[in-house]
Amino acid sequence: MTDLSLRIDGRDVAATQGMSLLEAARGAGISIPTVCHHEKLEPFGGCRLCMVEVEAAGRTTLVAACTYPAGKGLVVKTRSEQIDRIRKLLTEQLLAYAPESEVLQNLAREYRADKDRFPKEPSFCILCGLCVRYCAEVKQRNAVGFIDRGPSREISFVPEIAAAECWECKECFPLCPTSALQAAFVLTRSRTSSEEVSK
Ligand code: SF4
Known part of the structure:
Protein backbone atom coordinates (compact mmCIF):
# COMPACT_ATOMS: atom_id res chain seq x y z
CA MET A 1 0.00 0.00 0.00
CA ARG A 79 24.29 11.30 -6.76
CA SER A 80 26.20 14.55 -6.33
CA GLU A 81 29.82 15.61 -6.31
CA GLN A 82 29.95 15.16 -2.53
CA ILE A 83 28.26 11.75 -2.56
CA ASP A 84 30.50 10.47 -5.34
CA ARG A 85 33.57 11.71 -3.46
CA ILE A 86 32.52 9.80 -0.33
CA ARG A 87 31.80 6.61 -2.29
CA LYS A 88 35.12 6.91 -4.10
CA LEU A 89 37.04 7.20 -0.81
CA LEU A 90 35.13 4.34 0.84
CA THR A 91 35.74 2.12 -2.17
CA GLU A 92 39.45 2.94 -2.11
CA GLN A 93 39.62 2.01 1.58
CA LEU A 94 37.77 -1.27 1.06
CA LEU A 95 39.95 -2.19 -1.92
CA ALA A 96 42.98 -2.19 0.36
CA TYR A 97 41.44 -5.19 2.15
CA ALA A 98 39.96 -7.04 -0.80
CA PRO A 99 41.67 -5.83 -4.01
CA GLU A 100 40.30 -8.70 -6.12
CA SER A 101 36.66 -8.32 -5.12
CA GLU A 102 34.50 -8.01 -8.22
CA VAL A 103 31.90 -6.02 -6.31
CA LEU A 104 34.56 -3.49 -5.30
CA GLN A 105 36.12 -3.46 -8.75
CA ASN A 106 32.72 -2.50 -10.20
CA LEU A 107 32.32 0.26 -7.62
CA ALA A 108 35.83 1.47 -8.43
CA ARG A 109 34.88 1.84 -12.08
CA GLU A 110 31.63 3.63 -11.26
CA TYR A 111 33.19 6.10 -8.79
CA ARG A 112 36.62 6.40 -10.43
CA ALA A 113 38.35 5.04 -7.37
CA ASP A 114 42.12 4.72 -7.35
CA LYS A 115 42.69 1.02 -6.61
CA ASP A 116 46.15 1.68 -5.21
CA ARG A 117 45.44 4.73 -3.08
CA PHE A 118 45.86 2.90 0.24
CA PRO A 119 48.53 0.35 1.14
CA LYS A 120 47.22 -3.17 0.66
CA GLU A 121 46.28 -5.10 3.80
CA PRO A 122 44.58 -8.01 2.12
CA SER A 123 42.63 -9.76 4.84
CA PHE A 124 40.00 -10.22 2.10
CA CYS A 125 37.23 -9.55 4.63
CA ILE A 126 35.69 -6.08 4.51
CA LEU A 127 33.67 -6.74 7.68
CA CYS A 128 30.35 -6.13 5.96
CA GLY A 129 28.83 -8.60 8.42
CA LEU A 130 26.50 -10.19 5.85
CA CYS A 131 27.61 -13.73 6.73
CA VAL A 132 27.42 -13.14 10.49
CA ARG A 133 24.03 -11.45 10.38
CA TYR A 134 22.51 -13.89 7.88
CA CYS A 135 23.52 -16.85 10.01
CA ALA A 136 22.16 -15.19 13.16
CA GLU A 137 19.01 -13.52 11.84
CA VAL A 138 17.82 -15.84 9.08
CA LYS A 139 19.29 -19.23 9.99
CA GLN A 140 19.44 -18.57 13.76
CA ARG A 141 22.55 -20.72 14.02
CA ASN A 142 25.35 -18.25 14.88
CA ALA A 143 27.89 -20.50 13.22
CA VAL A 144 30.00 -17.53 12.15
CA GLY A 145 30.76 -14.44 14.18
CA PHE A 146 33.09 -11.50 14.65
CA ILE A 147 36.11 -11.93 16.89
CA ASP A 148 38.44 -9.26 18.32
CA ARG A 149 38.06 -5.52 17.98
CA GLY A 150 39.56 -2.64 16.07
CA PRO A 151 42.18 -3.50 13.46
CA SER A 152 42.28 -7.18 14.52
CA ARG A 153 38.54 -7.65 14.06
CA GLU A 154 37.75 -10.58 11.78
CA ILE A 155 35.11 -13.19 11.14
CA SER A 156 35.47 -16.75 12.30
CA PHE A 157 33.37 -19.89 12.15
CA VAL A 158 32.58 -21.59 15.44
CA PRO A 159 33.99 -25.06 14.66
CA GLU A 160 31.52 -27.09 16.76
CA ILE A 161 28.50 -25.31 15.28
CA ALA A 162 29.95 -25.21 11.76
CA ALA A 163 30.62 -28.97 11.81
CA ALA A 164 26.98 -29.62 12.63
CA GLU A 165 25.28 -26.89 10.57
CA CYS A 166 27.38 -25.47 7.73
CA TRP A 167 28.44 -28.40 5.57
CA GLU A 168 24.93 -28.73 4.14
CA CYS A 169 23.90 -25.08 4.31
CA LYS A 170 26.40 -22.55 2.91
CA GLU A 171 23.59 -20.07 2.21
CA CYS A 172 25.89 -17.26 3.29
CA PHE A 173 28.50 -18.03 0.62
CA PRO A 174 26.92 -16.12 -2.25
CA LEU A 175 26.37 -13.10 -0.01
CA CYS A 176 30.07 -12.47 0.61
CA PRO A 177 31.37 -9.64 -1.60
CA THR A 178 34.92 -11.00 -1.35
CA SER A 179 36.56 -14.41 -1.14
CA ALA A 180 37.04 -14.18 2.65
CA LEU A 181 34.13 -16.31 3.74
CA GLN A 182 34.99 -19.32 1.59
CA ALA A 183 38.60 -19.14 2.75
CA ALA A 184 37.55 -19.02 6.41
CA PHE A 185 35.20 -21.94 5.82
CA VAL A 186 37.82 -24.09 4.12
CA LEU A 187 40.22 -23.37 6.99
CA THR A 188 37.61 -24.31 9.60
CA ARG A 189 36.69 -27.45 7.71
CA SER A 190 40.28 -28.60 7.36
CA ARG A 191 40.97 -27.90 11.05
CA THR A 192 37.84 -29.77 12.10
CA SER A 193 38.68 -32.74 9.84
CA SER A 194 42.27 -32.98 11.12
CA GLU A 195 41.05 -32.85 14.73
CA GLU A 196 38.62 -35.69 13.98
CA VAL A 197 41.40 -37.75 12.38
CA SER A 198 43.74 -37.24 15.36
CA LYS A 199 41.10 -38.42 17.90
S1 SF4 B 1 33.52 -12.87 5.22
FE1 SF4 B 1 32.54 -11.85 3.46
S2 SF4 B 1 30.35 -11.69 4.08
FE2 SF4 B 1 31.53 -12.12 5.94
S3 SF4 B 1 31.97 -10.11 6.86
FE3 SF4 B 1 33.75 -10.66 5.57
S4 SF4 B 1 33.35 -9.74 3.57
FE4 SF4 B 1 31.39 -9.75 4.68
Whole structure:
Protein backbone atom coordinates (compact mmCIF):
# COMPACT_ATOMS: atom_id res chain seq x y z
CA MET A 1 0.00 0.00 0.00
CA THR A 2 1.33 3.43 -0.95
CA ASP A 3 0.87 6.00 1.76
CA LEU A 4 3.45 8.65 1.13
CA SER A 5 5.40 10.17 -1.67
CA LEU A 6 8.80 11.78 -1.84
CA ARG A 7 11.12 13.02 -4.56
CA ILE A 8 14.24 11.08 -5.39
CA ASP A 9 16.56 12.39 -8.09
CA GLY A 10 13.81 14.66 -9.37
CA ARG A 11 11.22 11.87 -9.61
CA ASP A 12 8.07 11.40 -7.54
CA VAL A 13 8.44 8.09 -5.74
CA ALA A 14 5.68 6.26 -3.89
CA ALA A 15 6.57 4.55 -0.62
CA THR A 16 4.94 3.04 2.44
CA GLN A 17 5.40 3.90 6.10
CA GLY A 18 8.35 2.04 7.56
CA MET A 19 10.29 1.85 4.30
CA SER A 20 13.85 3.11 4.25
CA LEU A 21 15.08 5.52 1.60
CA LEU A 22 17.05 2.65 0.12
CA GLU A 23 13.92 0.50 -0.24
CA ALA A 24 11.91 3.38 -1.68
CA ALA A 25 14.62 4.21 -4.23
CA ARG A 26 15.23 0.61 -5.27
CA GLY A 27 11.48 0.05 -5.52
CA ALA A 28 11.43 2.85 -8.09
CA GLY A 29 14.36 1.40 -9.99
CA ILE A 30 16.86 3.95 -8.65
CA SER A 31 20.16 2.33 -7.84
CA ILE A 32 22.08 3.08 -4.63
CA PRO A 33 25.24 1.04 -3.90
CA THR A 34 25.68 -1.01 -0.73
CA VAL A 35 27.91 -3.85 0.35
CA CYS A 36 26.38 -4.57 3.76
CA HIS A 37 22.67 -4.53 2.94
CA HIS A 38 20.41 -7.55 2.41
CA GLU A 39 16.65 -7.39 2.15
CA LYS A 40 16.16 -10.27 4.61
CA LEU A 41 18.35 -8.62 7.27
CA GLU A 42 17.92 -5.73 9.66
CA PRO A 43 19.56 -2.56 8.29
CA PHE A 44 23.17 -2.40 9.41
CA GLY A 45 24.44 0.98 8.18
CA GLY A 46 27.98 -0.37 8.21
CA CYS A 47 29.49 0.31 4.79
CA ARG A 48 28.17 3.89 4.38
CA LEU A 49 28.24 3.50 0.60
CA CYS A 50 24.52 4.24 0.53
CA MET A 51 24.99 7.83 1.78
CA VAL A 52 22.54 10.18 0.04
CA GLU A 53 21.60 13.84 0.45
CA VAL A 54 18.26 14.65 2.06
CA GLU A 55 16.74 18.11 1.88
CA ALA A 56 14.26 18.99 4.58
CA ALA A 57 13.28 22.33 6.10
CA GLY A 58 15.80 24.13 3.90
CA ARG A 59 18.75 22.03 5.08
CA THR A 60 20.71 19.35 3.27
CA THR A 61 21.96 16.43 5.34
CA LEU A 62 23.95 13.34 4.44
CA VAL A 63 22.26 10.17 5.67
CA ALA A 64 22.66 6.42 5.22
CA ALA A 65 19.78 5.45 2.91
CA CYS A 66 19.49 1.94 4.40
CA THR A 67 18.59 3.22 7.88
CA TYR A 68 16.89 6.55 7.11
CA PRO A 69 13.10 6.33 6.88
CA ALA A 70 11.33 7.41 3.71
CA GLY A 71 9.27 10.43 4.77
CA LYS A 72 6.49 12.37 3.10
CA GLY A 73 7.78 15.26 1.01
CA LEU A 74 11.48 14.51 1.45
CA VAL A 75 13.73 15.57 -1.40
CA VAL A 76 16.57 13.12 -1.93
CA LYS A 77 19.60 13.11 -4.18
CA THR A 78 21.41 9.82 -4.72
CA ARG A 79 24.29 11.30 -6.76
CA SER A 80 26.20 14.55 -6.33
CA GLU A 81 29.82 15.61 -6.31
CA GLN A 82 29.95 15.16 -2.53
CA ILE A 83 28.26 11.75 -2.56
CA ASP A 84 30.50 10.47 -5.34
CA ARG A 85 33.57 11.71 -3.46
CA ILE A 86 32.52 9.80 -0.33
CA ARG A 87 31.80 6.61 -2.29
CA LYS A 88 35.12 6.91 -4.10
CA LEU A 89 37.04 7.20 -0.81
CA LEU A 90 35.13 4.34 0.84
CA THR A 91 35.74 2.12 -2.17
CA GLU A 92 39.45 2.94 -2.11
CA GLN A 93 39.62 2.01 1.58
CA LEU A 94 37.77 -1.27 1.06
CA LEU A 95 39.95 -2.19 -1.92
CA ALA A 96 42.98 -2.19 0.36
CA TYR A 97 41.44 -5.19 2.15
CA ALA A 98 39.96 -7.04 -0.80
CA PRO A 99 41.67 -5.83 -4.01
CA GLU A 100 40.30 -8.70 -6.12
CA SER A 101 36.66 -8.32 -5.12
CA GLU A 102 34.50 -8.01 -8.22
CA VAL A 103 31.90 -6.02 -6.31
CA LEU A 104 34.56 -3.49 -5.30
CA GLN A 105 36.12 -3.46 -8.75
CA ASN A 106 32.72 -2.50 -10.20
CA LEU A 107 32.32 0.26 -7.62
CA ALA A 108 35.83 1.47 -8.43
CA ARG A 109 34.88 1.84 -12.08
CA GLU A 110 31.63 3.63 -11.26
CA TYR A 111 33.19 6.10 -8.79
CA ARG A 112 36.62 6.40 -10.43
CA ALA A 113 38.35 5.04 -7.37
CA ASP A 114 42.12 4.72 -7.35
CA LYS A 115 42.69 1.02 -6.61
CA ASP A 116 46.15 1.68 -5.21
CA ARG A 117 45.44 4.73 -3.08
CA PHE A 118 45.86 2.90 0.24
CA PRO A 119 48.53 0.35 1.14
CA LYS A 120 47.22 -3.17 0.66
CA GLU A 121 46.28 -5.10 3.80
CA PRO A 122 44.58 -8.01 2.12
CA SER A 123 42.63 -9.76 4.84
CA PHE A 124 40.00 -10.22 2.10
CA CYS A 125 37.23 -9.55 4.63
CA ILE A 126 35.69 -6.08 4.51
CA LEU A 127 33.67 -6.74 7.68
CA CYS A 128 30.35 -6.13 5.96
CA GLY A 129 28.83 -8.60 8.42
CA LEU A 130 26.50 -10.19 5.85
CA CYS A 131 27.61 -13.73 6.73
CA VAL A 132 27.42 -13.14 10.49
CA ARG A 133 24.03 -11.45 10.38
CA TYR A 134 22.51 -13.89 7.88
CA CYS A 135 23.52 -16.85 10.01
CA ALA A 136 22.16 -15.19 13.16
CA GLU A 137 19.01 -13.52 11.84
CA VAL A 138 17.82 -15.84 9.08
CA LYS A 139 19.29 -19.23 9.99
CA GLN A 140 19.44 -18.57 13.76
CA ARG A 141 22.55 -20.72 14.02
CA ASN A 142 25.35 -18.25 14.88
CA ALA A 143 27.89 -20.50 13.22
CA VAL A 144 30.00 -17.53 12.15
CA GLY A 145 30.76 -14.44 14.18
CA PHE A 146 33.09 -11.50 14.65
CA ILE A 147 36.11 -11.93 16.89
CA ASP A 148 38.44 -9.26 18.32
CA ARG A 149 38.06 -5.52 17.98
CA GLY A 150 39.56 -2.64 16.07
CA PRO A 151 42.18 -3.50 13.46
CA SER A 152 42.28 -7.18 14.52
CA ARG A 153 38.54 -7.65 14.06
CA GLU A 154 37.75 -10.58 11.78
CA ILE A 155 35.11 -13.19 11.14
CA SER A 156 35.47 -16.75 12.30
CA PHE A 157 33.37 -19.89 12.15
CA VAL A 158 32.58 -21.59 15.44
CA PRO A 159 33.99 -25.06 14.66
CA GLU A 160 31.52 -27.09 16.76
CA ILE A 161 28.50 -25.31 15.28
CA ALA A 162 29.95 -25.21 11.76
CA ALA A 163 30.62 -28.97 11.81
CA ALA A 164 26.98 -29.62 12.63
CA GLU A 165 25.28 -26.89 10.57
CA CYS A 166 27.38 -25.47 7.73
CA TRP A 167 28.44 -28.40 5.57
CA GLU A 168 24.93 -28.73 4.14
CA CYS A 169 23.90 -25.08 4.31
CA LYS A 170 26.40 -22.55 2.91
CA GLU A 171 23.59 -20.07 2.21
CA CYS A 172 25.89 -17.26 3.29
CA PHE A 173 28.50 -18.03 0.62
CA PRO A 174 26.92 -16.12 -2.25
CA LEU A 175 26.37 -13.10 -0.01
CA CYS A 176 30.07 -12.47 0.61
CA PRO A 177 31.37 -9.64 -1.60
CA THR A 178 34.92 -11.00 -1.35
CA SER A 179 36.56 -14.41 -1.14
CA ALA A 180 37.04 -14.18 2.65
CA LEU A 181 34.13 -16.31 3.74
CA GLN A 182 34.99 -19.32 1.59
CA ALA A 183 38.60 -19.14 2.75
CA ALA A 184 37.55 -19.02 6.41
CA PHE A 185 35.20 -21.94 5.82
CA VAL A 186 37.82 -24.09 4.12
CA LEU A 187 40.22 -23.37 6.99
CA THR A 188 37.61 -24.31 9.60
CA ARG A 189 36.69 -27.45 7.71
CA SER A 190 40.28 -28.60 7.36
CA ARG A 191 40.97 -27.90 11.05
CA THR A 192 37.84 -29.77 12.10
CA SER A 193 38.68 -32.74 9.84
CA SER A 194 42.27 -32.98 11.12
CA GLU A 195 41.05 -32.85 14.73
CA GLU A 196 38.62 -35.69 13.98
CA VAL A 197 41.40 -37.75 12.38
CA SER A 198 43.74 -37.24 15.36
CA LYS A 199 41.10 -38.42 17.90
S1 SF4 B 1 33.52 -12.87 5.22
FE1 SF4 B 1 32.54 -11.85 3.46
S2 SF4 B 1 30.35 -11.69 4.08
FE2 SF4 B 1 31.53 -12.12 5.94
S3 SF4 B 1 31.97 -10.11 6.86
FE3 SF4 B 1 33.75 -10.66 5.57
S4 SF4 B 1 33.35 -9.74 3.57
FE4 SF4 B 1 31.39 -9.75 4.68
